Amino acid sequence: MIELENVGYSYGGGELLDDISVELSPGSFHFLTGPSGSGKTTLLKLCYGALLATSGQVRAFGEDMRRLDRDQMALFRRRIGVVHQDCRFLDHLPLAENIALPLTVSGHDLEGEQENLRELMAWVGLSKRAEALPPELSGGERQRAALARAVIMSPDVVVADEPTGNVDWEMSQRLLQLLVELNRMGKTVLIATHDLSLIRAAKSQVQARVLRISNKRLQLAGADL
Amino acid sequence: MSKGTIRALLMADKQADRVVPPSGFTAQLTLFVSGAMAFLAVFALALSLASGRLADRWASELAQAATLRINAPADQVAAQTQAALSILKQTPGVAEARALSREEQAALLAPWLGPDVPLDTLPVPQLIEIVGGEPAYDAQGLRLRLVAEVPGAVLDDHRRWREPLVDAANSLRRLALVSILLIGGATAAMITLAANAALAANAQVIEVLRLVGARDRYIAGAFVRRFTLRALIGSAVGVVLGMGGVLLLPEASDEGGFLTGLGFRGAGWLLPLLIPVLGAVVAFAATWNAARRRLKELA
Numbered sequence: 001m002i003e004l005e006n007v008g009y010s011y012g013g014g015e016l017l018d019d020i021s022v023e024l025s026p027g028s029f030h031f032l033t034g035p036s037g038s039g040k041t042t043l044l045k046l047c048y049g050a051l052l053a054t055s056g057q058v059r060a061f062g063e064d065m066r067r068l069d070r071d072q073m074a075l076f077r078r079r080i081g082v083v084h085q086d087c088r089f090l091d092h093l094p095l096a097e098n099i100a101l102p103l104t105v106s107g108h109d110l111e112g113e114q115e116n117l118r119e120l121m122a123w124v125g126l127s128k129r130a131e132a133l134p135p136e137l138s139g140g141e142r143q144r145a146a147l148a149r150a151v152i153m154s155p156d157v158v159v160a161d162e163p164t165g166n167v168d169w170e171m172s173q174r175l176l177q178l179l180v181e182l183n184r185m186g187k188t189v190l191i192a193t194h195d196l197s198l199i200r201a202a203k204s205q206v207q208a209r210v211l212r213i214s215n216k217r218l219q220l221a222g223a224d225l
Numbered sequence: 226m227s228k229g230t231i232r233a234l235l236m237a238d239k240q241a242d243r244v245v246p247p248s249g250f251t252a253q254l255t256l257f258v259s260g261a262m263a264f265l266a267v268f269a270l271a272l273s274l275a276s277g278r279l280a281d282r283w284a285s286e287l288a289q290a291a292t293l294r295i296n297a298p299a300d301q302v303a304a305q306t307q308a309a310l311s312i313l314k315q316t317p318g319v320a321e322a323r324a325l326s327r328e329e330q331a332a333l334l335a336p337w338l339g340p341d342v343p344l345d346t347l348p349v350p351q352l353i354e355i356v357g358g359e360p361a362y363d364a365q366g367l368r369l370r371l372v373a374e375v376p377g378a379v380l381d382d383h384r385r386w387r388e389p390l391v392d393a394a395n396s397l398r399r400l401a402l403v404s405i406l407l408i409g410g411a412t413a414a415m416i417t418l419a420a421n422a423a424l425a426a427n428a429q430v431i432e433v434l435r436l437v438g439a440r441d442r443y444i445a446g447a448f449v450r451r452f453t454l455r456a457l458i459g460s461a462v463g464v465v466l467g468m469g470g471v472l473l474l475p476e477a478s479d480e481g482g483f484l485t486g487l488g489f490r491g492a493g494w495l496l497p498l499l500i501p502v503l504g505a506v507v508a509f510a511a512t513w514n515a516a517r518r519r520l521k522e523l524a
Contacts (some may be wrong), residue, residue: 050436070440070441070520070521071440071441071442074437074439074441075440076437076442077435077437077438078438080435084436088432088433088436089433090244090246090428090430090433091246092246092247093244095245097243101244101433101434101437102437102438104241104244105241105244105434105437105438105439105443106438106439119474149437152437191251192356198475217485
């Protein structure tokens with residue numbers, strides 16, 4: 001699905017990531033971990049095309065990411081669901097419309113998708129909040145809404161950046177549950193987190209691999225977690 | 226940009242229009258600016274058309290008419306007038322030549338000397354009115370012949386004061402046309418500024434849209450539609466008010482001279498109707514360019 005080959009990324013100042021090679025195969029479940037500032041978010045951004053690698057090659061669905069023009073990049077983003085760390089929404093639109101936004105911008109007929117939207121909102125437990133505006137939502141509700149928005153186009157890959165960052169343990173278990181269910185439906189899942197207990201909890205439910213960024217490089221973490 | 230793209234950009238899309246938050250105050254400013262500019266454009270257009278008409282009229286009227294003045298001792302005036310008239314009759318290109326009667330000459334002088342001046346006692350030259358035909362007569366040849374046969378005759382074909390007037394009218398027309406161009410440019414500049422402000426204010430919205438897979442065309446379309454529509458409505462109102470203003474200008478009259486008759490004539494009334502269309506085109510191009518530039522800066 002997504003392959004990184006000797007990928008490096010450097011900001012103006014210095015190198016953040018170097019010589020990273022990893023392949024997310026279909027149906028796999030990966031955690032990405034590492035200390036704060038180690039480049040977890042950057043690596044995810046390289047995967048969904050918000051940043052371009054400064055060296056090496058990132059291939060998504062068999063295409064070199066660097067070769068995509070702006071329109072192709074937009075089409076690519078419809079095939080990959082992203083839960084951002086800060087999960088931004090359009091604050092003037094009610095939650096239901098925000099979750100349906102990927103459908104709206106890709107020209108889908110919203111009338112025909114109403115049933116799907118209802119089901120999806122029930123799945124993330126937000127049915128009662130459909131008319132609420134995003135600023136009125138709690139942290140957990142925002143995270144779940146972001147997850148619903150990420151999967152409404154039924155993408156092949158779901159990428160989540162600290163999806164449990166500012167929610168309590170119970171809520172993070174619930175979010176993990178949703179992600180595990182997605183993986184069982186055949187989606188490739190990549191989650192960045194620094195929460196080791198979340199990873200431990202996941203290991204009992206799904207065959208997850210743990211990637212750790214350390215000293216600019218990516219290592220496959222052992223079983224000591 | 227293909228025709229399909231333009232159609233897609235302009236086609237109403239309620240969903241797409243909802244994704245950009247409404248902007249009350251800026252919208253009104255855009256409406257006001259395009260209205261004001263259209264209002265000014267109507268007057269510039271009226272001025273340009275009227276000065277064009279004026280230049281053409283002065284050029285043709287004055288080119289057709291000429292005056293022959295006969296300054297001669299009192300006893301020779303009648304004979305020289307006859308001689309001049311017969312020469313004029315033979316000259317090709319002179320459609321009509323007529324000696325002005327005493328009463329007509331008195332009427333011409335009345336504004337200057339008053340009505341009661343006894344012209345009989347003054348050495349007033351005899352005037353002959355010449356109306357040119359097609360093709361025009363050869364003024365130089367006519368002068369040479371008159372010098373030989375009618376020594377007291379002076380031919381005045383009005384060129385001396387015709388040319389500066391026509392020049393003035395033509396420069397007025399040029400100025401009006403330049404004003405129209407400037408108004409168009411200023412409208413484009415102001416709409417670009419407003420569009421840039423709207424795009425900057427909605428940077429976060431644009432970012433979210435890009436992240437969920439919206440294409441540039443979709444995002445730009447939401448802005449382009451708004452500004453095009455505002456420019457169209459604003460300038461339509463401006464044109465209606467401007468045309469009302471032109472309608473209230475005084476009709477062309479002899480007393481008013483060239484200051485009257487500044488309005489539109491006949492089919493000319495249809496010309497201002499093009500202003501809203503042009504305003505919308507300008508707004509479309511300005512917003513599309515601003516949006517494309519902005520979007521390229523974002524990932």
